[in-house]
Amino acid sequence: LLPGQELIEEGLADLSQDRLTDSSLLVLISAPRLRRLGMQIPDRPFPQPFEHQLYTRLEKRFGAAAHSYYNSLIRRIVSFARALEREQSR
Helix, strand or coil: CCCCHHHHHHHHHHHHCCCCCHHHHHHHHCHHHHHHCCCCCCCCCCCCCHHHHHHHHHHHHHHHHHHHHHHHHHHHHHHHHHHHHHHHCC
């Protein structure tokens, strides 16, 4: 299991059911990089950037703590992408 893989799997499952969740937004935020790594990520048009949508959702739940929570989620997705890149380069 790669670091952050559970977020990716959850986000992909949510996207397949057209659910807008923190995990699905994370997948959409990282979609360009994940697609370059060979993952199939569906397109979802949005009126605002996915990053803004995720942050707004987190801010409603966590208030002032939203920034650090947002950053930790982004770091987990970056860790997943890096681990997948390392795995593919073997």
